Amino acid sequence: MSLPLHLQEIQEHIKSIALAQGLDPFETIYEMVDYQKMNEVAAYEGFPTRYPHWRFGMEYERLKKSYTWGLHKIYELVINNDPCYAFLLEGNSLVEQKMVMAHVYGHSDFFKNNLWFANTNRRMMDEMANHGSRIRSYRARYGVQPVEEFLDICLSLDNLIDPHSSFIHRKGGGPQNMPTDADIPKMPSKAYMDSYVNPAEFMDAQKKRMEEDTVRSRKIPENPQKDVLLFMLEHAPMEPWQRNILSIIREEAFYFAPQAQTKILNEGWASYWHSKLMTEHILTDAEVIDFANCHAGTVAMNPGGINPYKLGIELFRDIEERWNTGRYGKEYEDCDNMVQKLNWDRQLGKGREKIFEVRRIYNDITFLDAFLTPEFCWEHKLFTFEYNKKNSQFEVFSRDFNDIKQKLIFQLTNFGQPFIYVEDANHANRNELVLWHRHEGVDLKKDYAVEVLANLQKLWTRPVHIRTMVDDKPVLWSHNGEEFSEDAWTPQE
Amino acid sequence: MKIRKDHARFREIVRGRIRKNLKRFISSDELIGRQGDEVVSIPVPRIEIPRFRFGSQESGGVGQGDGKEGEGVVDEGDGTGAAGSEPGEHALEVDIHLDELAEILGEELELPKIEPRGNEAVETTEHKYTSIRPTGPEGLRSFKRTYRRALLRQIISDTYNPDNPMIVPIREDRRYRACQETTRPRSNAVIIYMMDVSGSMGDEQKEIVRIESFWIDTWLRSQYQGIESRYIIHDATAREVDRDTFFATKESGGTMISSAYKMCVDMIQADYPAGDWNIYPFHFSDGDNWSADDTQTCVQMLSDEILPHVNVFCYGQVESPYGSGQFIKDLHEHFESNEDLLTSEIKNKEGIMDSIRDFLGKGK
Numbered sequence: 135m136s137l138p139l140h141l142q143e144i145q146e147h148i149k150s151i152a153l154a155q156g157l158d159p160f161e162t163i164y165e166m167v168d169y170q171k172m173n174e175v176a177a178y179e180g181f182p183t184r185y186p187h188w189r190f191g192m193e194y195e196r197l198k199k200s201y202t203w204g205l206h207k208i209y210e211l212v213i214n215n216d217p218c219y220a221f222l223l224e225g226n227s228l229v230e231q232k233m234v235m236a237h238v239y240g241h242s243d244f245f246k247n248n249l250w251f252a253n254t255n256r257r258m259m260d261e262m263a264n265h266g267s268r269i270r271s272y273r274a275r276y277g278v279q280p281v282e283e284f285l286d287i288c289l290s291l292d293n294l295i296d297p298h299s300s301f302i303h304r305k306g307g308g309p310q311n312m313p314t315d316a317d318i319p320k321m322p323s324k325a326y327m328d329s330y331v332n333p334a335e336f337m338d339a340q341k342k343r344m345e346e347d348t349v350r351s352r353k354i355p356e357n358p359q360k361d362v363l364l365f366m367l368e369h370a371p372m373e374p375w376q377r378n379i380l381s382i383i384r385e386e387a388f389y390f391a392p393q394a395q396t397k398i399l400n401e402g403w404a405s406y407w408h409s410k411l412m413t414e415h416i417l418t419d420a421e422v423i424d425f426a427n428c429h430a431g432t433v434a435m436n437p438g439g440i441n442p443y444k445l446g447i448e449l450f451r452d453i454e455e456r457w458n459t460g461r462y463g464k465e466y467e468d469c470d471n472m473v474q475k476l477n478w479d480r481q482l483g484k485g486r487e488k489i490f491e492v493r494r495i496y497n498d499i500t501f502l503d504a505f506l507t508p509e510f511c512w513e514h515k516l517f518t519f520e521y522n523k524k525n526s527q528f529e530v531f532s533r534d535f536n537d538i539k540q541k542l543i544f545q546l547t548n549f550g551q552p553f554i555y556v557e558d559a560n561h562a563n564r565n566e567l568v569l570w571h572r573h574e575g576v577d578l579k580k581d582y583a584v585e586v587l588a589n590l591q592k593l594w595t596r597p598v599h600i601r602t603m604v605d606d607k608p609v610l611w612s613h614n615g616e617e618f619s620e621d622a623w624t625p626q627e
Numbered sequence: 628m629k630i631r632k633d634h635a636r637f638r639e640i641v642r643g644r645i646r647k648n649l650k651r652f653i654s655s656d657e658l659i660g661r662q663g664d665e666v667v668s669i670p671v672p673r674i675e676i677p678r679f680r681f682g683s684q685e686s687g688g689v690g691q692g693d694g695k696e697g698e699g700v701v702d703e704g705d706g707t708g709a710a711g712s713e714p715g716e717h718a719l720e721v722d723i724h725l726d727e728l729a730e731i732l733g734e735e736l737e738l739p740k741i742e743p744r745g746n747e748a749v750e751t752t753e754h755k756y757t758s759i760r761p762t763g764p765e766g767l768r769s770f771k772r773t774y775r776r777a778l779l780r781q782i783i784s785d786t787y788n789p790d791n792p793m794i795v796p797i798r799e800d801r802r803y804r805a806c807q808e809t810t811r812p813r814s815n816a817v818i819i820y821m822m823d824v825s826g827s828m829g830d831e832q833k834e835i836v837r838i839e840s841f842w843i844d845t846w847l848r849s850q851y852q853g854i855e856s857r858y859i860i861h862d863a864t865a866r867e868v869d870r871d872t873f874f875a876t877k878e879s880g881g882t883m884i885s886s887a888y889k890m891c892v893d894m895i896q897a898d899y900p901a902g903d904w905n906i907y908p909f910h911f912s913d914g915d916n917w918s919a920d921d922t923q924t925c926v927q928m929l930s931d932e933i934l935p936h937v938n939v940f941c942y943g944q945v946e947s948p949y950g951s952g953q954f955i956k957d958l959h960e961h962f963e964s965n966e967d968l969l970t971s972e973i974k975n976k977e978g979i980m981d982s983i984r985d986f987l988g989k990g991k
Contacts, residue, residue, distance in 0.1 A: 174630040182629065189676060191637030194630045199722065251914055289676045423779045435691040444691070519700045520687040528700040531687065541689050552679050576681045584679035600679075 135542075137164050137222070144228075145235055151241040151415045156490065157407065159242035160218040160256075164235070168224045172208050175221055179390070180213040181262040185269035185382075189284055210234040214245040214258040214393065229417075229424045236411040242402030248399070250392040250497050253300040258389055265382045272375050284376055287589040288383040293551050294362035295384060297391035318344060358555035358570055362592070365556045370593050394549050395497045402446015403493050405432060409447065438528070440516075440542070448514060453492060453505055454485035479509040498546050506542070508535040544574075552578055558600065567594045571602035578602055580611075587613035641721050642731060644671050649735050653983070654976040656834065659841050666722040667845075674719050729849030732842065736983060740989030741850040741905075741938075754806040763803025772802035816851035816905040818844065821887045823912035825862040826879035827949035835945050836911040837874045839979050846987055847907060853935060857894060861887035863917065867894075884916050884954065885924040892932045899936075906937040909986075913950030922954065926961045934967045939991040942970045943982060967991075 137145060145164060152159065160205040167175065168385070177194035178184045200206050209230065211221040220238040222231055245251050255261055275283045318340050323331035358364050363384040367377060393400070409429060417425055433444040456462050460480025469475050492501065509518075511533070518541045520531040531537070544550075553572040561568045567590070571578060583600065591598045601623060610623040645652070651656055658667055658846055732738065759772055777796035781787040787794075822828075822836055848854050858873035859865055864943045865886040870875065891908055899906055916922050933940055944955045955970050971976075971985035 170628065174628055177630055177633075186633055186636075188633055188637040188640055191630065191633035191635070192674070194634050195637065195721075286676060289673050290678055293678050293680075332669070419783065420779070422782065423775060427775070438688075438690055440689050440691065515691055515693060516689060517691075517694065517696075518687060518689050528687070528696045530698050530700060531689075532696060538689055541687065545688060550681075552681060554679055579680050579682040581681055582677040586679050588679070 137166055141166075141222075142230060143273065144232060148235050148239065151411055152243075152407070155407075155411070156396050157239055157243040158247055159239050160216045160246050162218040162220055162238060162242045162282060164220050164222055166224050167220050169201060169207075170198075172211065172221060173201060175211055176208050178274045180211055180219075183259070183263040185266045185285075187289075188378055189289070208236055212238050212241040213259065214251060214254060214256075214289060214389075215259045216246075218242040218245065219259065227386070227400075227424060229421045230428055232416055232421075233408050233412055233425060233428055236416065237404045237408035239411075240407035241400060243407075244396070244400050244403050247494050248392075248497075249495050254389055254392060255385075260385075265386070268351065268382065269379065269442075272379065276375060281379070284379055285383075287592055288380050289308070290586050290589045290591075291366070292365060292383050292387045292449070293549070294360075294554055295364070295387050295391070296360040297388065297395065299361055299364075300388070302331050315341070342469075354559045355556055358557050360553070360555050362554060362569065364558050366561075366579065366593055369559060371595055372593070391549075395499075398440075398442040398446045398448075398449075398498045398546075399493070399496060399501050401443045402448075402450050405443045405447040406450040406489075426493070448558075449501070449505055449510070450489050450492070452507070453509055454489050456485075457488035458483055458485035460484075499543055500541065502542055502546070506539050511535050511538050552576075554600070561599065567596065568600045569598070569600040571600055573603040577604055580604075583611060584613070584618045587611060587618065588615075591615050632901060640674065640725070641671055642727070645669060645675065645723065645728070646731055646735060649731065650980060653838070653842060653947060653980045656838055659837060666724050667728055668720045668722050669728075671719055671721045674721075699703070716931040725845055726849045729845050732846055732983075733849075735981070736988070738846065738984070741847075741990055753809050755809060756804045756806045758805045758807060759802050760805040761799075761802060763825040763855060767804045769802045769804050773800050776802060809966045815903055816847065817855040817857060817899055817907070818847060819857045819859065819891055819906065819908040820873065821859045821861065821865075821908065821910040822873065823861045823862070823882055823884070823910075824876050825885075825913075825915070827882075827913050827915050827947050828945070829947060829949075832913060832945040832947050833874065835973055835976060835979060836943070838976070839911075839943065839973070839982060840909070842979070842983050843909065843986065846983075851905065857889050859890050859894075861890075865890040881917050882912070882915055883910065883921050884910075885921050885928065888925055888928045888933065895933070895936055907939065908933065908937055909941045909943065911943045911945060912954060913947035914944045914952040915947075915950035915955035916954050916957075922957050926957065929962070929968065936963065937967070939986075939989065940968045941986045942968070943986070944970065944972050946972065946974045 135288040141164075149159075149162075173194055175182050176197055177190045184190065190309075191348070197206075197208070203209075205303065207223070209223055209226065213219040218238075218241075220235075220242075222234055223403050226234070245254075269281065269285075309451055318337060320328075320332040320340065322338065355365065363380065367384065372380070412425055412429075433441060433447060435441055435444055459478055460466065460482040461475075461478050464476060466475070469478075492505070496504070512535075516538050517533045518531045518537050519528045521527075522529045553574070555570045555572065556567070557570040559565070569590075578600075583602075587598055587600060592615070597612060599612045601608070601610055603609065608623045610621045612619045652669075658669060694700065716868070733740075759769060774794060777794045777800040780797075780800060781794060798860070820840055822833070824833075831921050844854075844856065856870065858868050858870055860868055860873060860876055861883065862880040863883045865885065867890065887910065895906060916925070929940065942955065942958060944952060946952065952972075957971060958968065958970055966989070969986050969989065971982040973982045
């Protein structure tokens with residue numbers, strides 16, 4: 135249902151203010167839905183036309199339940215698409231609707247202008263509908279159950295992609311000459327100095343390295359490949375319809391990846407703008423309290439985790455303040471006088487310009503890396519917590535800036551998920567697949583891993599393995615289609 | 628709505644998993660204590676889509692708020708990183724309506740539907756405090772709403788001072804919670820549970836009674852709109868107790884089954900006129916009665932005062948290493964052809980499923 139007339143007028147008003155402030159959103163289409171429809175759309179991750187699958191039903195039930203218990207309410211849903219679609223919840227108060235619309239323009243602007251979204255499909259609404267109708271036709275043709283089972287397999291692998299791959303342009307691919315002795319890489323030198331700069335031992339070592347490279351190039355893949363889904367698409371034996379479903383799952387995973395990469399930034403940006411637009415331009419006096427109540431709910435803190443809305447909005451405000459007053463750069467950082475630092479104001483007025491730059495080129499990781507400061511952590515009472523096995527609870531671990539920053543960035547790196555690569559597709563010369571988990575201190579959850587391996591095996595059809603660590607010891611987990619097994623594994627030179 | 632199909636498919640998968648695990652659920656106490664008024668939340672193993680991920684316990688996270696190093700963090704959920712507070716992973720819990728669970732039970736055990744007697748649709752009213760109004764007793768004042776009205780009024784009338792943010796509500800600001808009436812059909816069925824808690828009934832025997840009662844309760848609830856439960860425990864004397872006591876009591880002493888039956892008779896006469904009520908007495912014992920005389924009294928009471936008034940009388944005999952198990956034989960002797968009295972011997976937890984079928988399989 136499209137917006138009622140009085141809200142359309144408000145929407146125009148908010149839009150003109152947003153544009154005047156420098157926001158550059160997609161054309162945004164609002165729809166008013168009741169809570170059931172809202173839960174439905176949310177369960178489909180924003181796309182009401184998505185392919186049929188039970189996990190959407192599971193998510194719907196979860197949303198419905200927590201809505202019924204009053205645990206959450208979805209105020210709004212925005213879809214990265216051109217035009218941008220936004221869903222408003224029927225029955226919200228007028229103040230809430232205004233706030234949500236202002237918030238949505240923030241998101242819409244972010245989708246359009248943030249670099250990490252540059253390669254996303256802006257016609258995803260149509261694309262998702264196409265995916266839906268393709269999978270429906272496979273269901274009709276090959277049976278509901280085989281299609282569902284295959285979808286389950288694909289979905290259990292859909293986090294094994296490389297979201298950066300669309301930004302990387304690799305050279306090569308065409309035929310190359312076999313390297314000869316003349317191609318051995320050496321240090322640049324004048325001819326008469328050559329035997330000193332590149333002595334015989336060095337040249338031998340270089341030659342050996344080159345030969346090793348040649349040996350490695352016989353391996354598939356040549357180097358560990360992070361896009362496991364792509365590797366399966368290119369190398370696993372499948373029916374055409376299965377290959378098609380797998381590529382659909384991969385495409386959708388790529389579409390959603392930037393949203394996970396920019397959660398703090400995106401929500402922070404939208405919250406920054408709804409707050410600014412509402413308090414400076416839109417609110418009437420009588421609405422102030424209700425707005426404050428509603429806004430406070432959005433940015434409420436929670437000791438058990440970080441609220442991305444809160445962290446994002448505060449960081450944006452902090453950046454604006456710092457660049458307005460010039461509290462950045464060598465001169466400020468080297469200053470030892472705390473009083474002077476506290477009253478530092480170079481009257482630069484560059485805050486607005488800076489935050490627009492941030493929204494354009496950063497993602498969550500680079501954002502926190504560049505702009506999280508010790509002062510900020512202290513002011514907002516951030517801490518890290520760890521699980522204490524002794525008394526079975528989470529405990530405050532540290533309030534040290536470096537600890538906090540490291541932990542935050544670790545959680546965000548690779549979406550807080552393990553790094554998994556395809557290492558060898560012809561293990562033991564028996565066509566067995568070996569994945570490699572790049573262990574960074576945290577073990578994999580085993581019961582899940584066992585099931586993923588079982589699914590991967592169905593796809594690969596030959597035995598599959600993953601190289602990982604358990605309690606600091608290298609292990610090889612394997613699944614041969616019948617059963618799971620675990621072996622010690624010795625790293626080889 | 629399009630989601631209905633996906634949701635229905637999800638429920639179907641869940642039901643399939645429950646059905647597959649039903650025998651395990653029935654012979655363990657996994658579901659006991661998980662039931663609310665209408666739903667029971669069932670841990671369904673392996674339903675989420677598995678992915679490579681970290682064990683959430685180990686990774687910790689970042690939070691905001693007060694607290695010194697080493698102090699516990701209150702996890703209110705909804706955060707990134709943190710998860711539940713218990714070690715070990717728990718399976719996804721899915722709420723199943725008791726009716727639905729009963730339906731699965733009914734289908735698996737092939738239980739026939741019960742034909743209720745008496746007139747149903749007797750209604751009672753209930754009050755729920757769900758709305759807000761400007762008048763009411765002080766006990767029901769909503770602090771938050773009142774505060775917000777007062778804050779708003781003071782800001783509008785310019786008497787709000789941000790440096791000294793004192794809010795003084797006046798009469799007009801006050802808001803009160805108000806109740807709404809809802810009607811609910813009154814129950815016209817009652818289950819009277821009786822349990823022998825004499826010395827020979829051990830913890831394991833009581834556990835069996837507990838689990839079996841849960842399933843009987845689930846099934847009968849699905850057959851009647853609202854149902855009452857009464858609990859009687861007895862050794863040499865009987866007394867009425869609440870549910871928790873019923874399952875928790877440890878007693879010792881002799882056994883006079885007649886004392887419980889006497890109380891059951893009194894209960895029926897006082898509260899449940901048989902014309903309107905469906906009455907289900909269940910008696911669990913290890914079958915070791917004090918004397919043959921007392922057993923004779925029991926038989927007398929059953930045939931004269933209990934069986935004429937109830938839908939069916941069920942006697943479950945739990946095997947115990949100390950009991951003689953004589954009582955069930957006496958009942959068989961006296962009531963062999965009487966279909967209103969059902970007996971069942973329960974050897975161990977695995978026997979619960981068959982016992983339920985014995986009791987409920989007749990459709991009474």
